Amino acid sequence: MTPTPHTSSPNGQPAANHTAPAAGASQWWKAWLLLTSLGVTALGWVAFPEAEHTAASAVASTLPPAPAAPGSVVRVPVAGGIARRPTNATALRAIPQQPVFRTPVTRTRRS
């Protein structure tokens, strides 16, 4: 394996603890994003077991493709191609400062 700069300390130990704070935060952010993505995927499997077991990908191919968000992805070189990942998912989780709902959003209806 080819050693790479910035990955080892002078005493030969991994240099994870020496990473600059900004870079470390970035790494944590990536880990959070990865775990969130895995969670969403697992939720999908739980939510649609029949679809997954039968022909989930085929079903998806018969539905309109979900829109991509060109402004919200960065390109990350990975082995064998380019990976796309969202960059601003955290911003979407912001909590509103004021109550949002003053009246019912909708209502049950008989069918």
Add this chain to the structure above:
Amino acid sequence: MLLEHHCRAMNTSVDLWVWSASPQQEAHVRQSLLWAEGVFARVERELSRFRPASGLSAVNRAAGSGRHAVSPLLCTVLGAALDAAADSGGIYDPTLLKTMERIGYDRSFETLAQQRDPAVDEARPTLGAWRRVELDCHAGLVSLPADLAVDLGGIAKGWTVDRVATALAPLGPVLVDAGGDLRAIGTVGDEPWPIAVQDPFEPDQDRSLVRLASGALATSSVGGRRWNRGTRVFHHVVDPRTGTSADSDLHSVTVHAAHAVAADVAAKVVLVLGSEAGAAYLTERHLSGLLTDTHGREIVVGHFAHERTPRHASTH
């Protein structure tokens, strides 16, 4: 900000909400909401029994002629419907279309006027008919006996609600409502989605309020789709044990479940079973519900938390 999208599909209104705290994402969220409208339209084109060109209509026309090729979408939703039939002991049955047509529900309800068609001949019990459907989703084939036809109306709506809500959820908290089949994923901050509960007897009024933090709501009632045949009044909820409109002690059932498909199916099943057996059905499946009997009495099953609200006309 709360972004909304409203459209019509599956003979009902479809309403979607996504909370997005990032103005930069607004265009993408709006694009995704348009995508969701396209999903509803696509599912309707494939699964509507009222569209002659739909995959479902083709299957029904091919009944009795052996195996028929179907799309993965149709296979998946029909498979979910057959699973629900098995789980409910056949009380929910997607193959009751010919029974519904025989008692008069043979066209879109919007065009089903208060007509005075001839009386219906005697009821024909059909419990267990769903078992005669042969479905092979790996091969993409289905076979229907000549005397059966499939209706996926309610479950297709619930399935699409679940599918769209799950797809939109990465954008932020989402609520999807297709004609009363509701699914919420995520809350806006710590605020659940406030949902008014329609008065079963006065549909323009609301009776109470549910704060939906997650999961799905669906309501089934014998009060809505009613019509006359001869001297009798029928409604669209069929009891396969009798082969005619259900005649239980319940007027309306609202169920809270994890998914819209489960809520939709359970509401129908409980409405057919009646209050006692219906409550047991919900309890066994760890579901909660609000049951209203034909006298207007409410029965709460499980943790169906709802707040009584002053009677007022709906603003929707």
